[in-house]
Each structure stands twice: as structure tokens, then as C-alpha cells.
Amino acid sequence: MVYIQKATASHVAGISKVCNAGYWATYGKTHSKTYIERVIREFYHHDRILDEVTVESRSWGWLFRSN
Numbered sequence: 001m002v003y004i005q006k007a008t009a010s011h012v013a014g015i016s017k018v019c020n021a022g023y024w025a026t027y028g029k030t031h032s033k034t035y036i037e038r039v040i041r042e043f044y045h046h047d048r049i050l051d052e053v054t055v056e057s058r059s060w061g062w063l064f065r066s067n
Contacts, residue, residue, distance in 0.1 A: 009050055012053060013046070016044050016046060016049055019040075019044040019049075020040050020044050023036060023039060023040055024036060
């Protein structure tokens with residue numbers, strides 16, 4: 001059985017870790033270290049992810065957790 005739950009503030013560190021590792025795995029061999037670090041700093045930092053999981057919006061809702 002799969003359980004899907006909307007991400008909360010308690011998931012932010014894990015989301016950041018997964019996004020960071022995924023970005024490195026996807027682009028680590030094709031993009032410069034400087035570029036990857038800039039993208040991660042811009043998009044996958046705690047405050048941005050926290051905002052994504054705590055601010056409700058009809059046009060955005062991509063952070064869900066499943067077991």
C-alpha cells in the first residue's frame with residue numbers, strides 16, 4: 001500500500017538532501033562544479049523549500065511524501 005502525504009516543514013531537510021544528491025547524480029558529469037553549486041544554492045536551500053511546503057497555492061504543489 002502506498003501512502004501519500006503533503007510535505008511539511010519536518011520534511012525540508014530530507015527534500016533538500018534528495019534534491020541535492022539528485023542534481024549531482026544527474027549533472028555531475030556534464031556541468032561544472034561551480035554551476036551545480038550555484039543551482040543547488042539557488043533552488044534547494046532550506047528557506048526556499050520551506051516556503052514551497054508551507055505556502056498554499058493552486059498553481060504549485062509538487063512536494064509530496066509517499067511511504
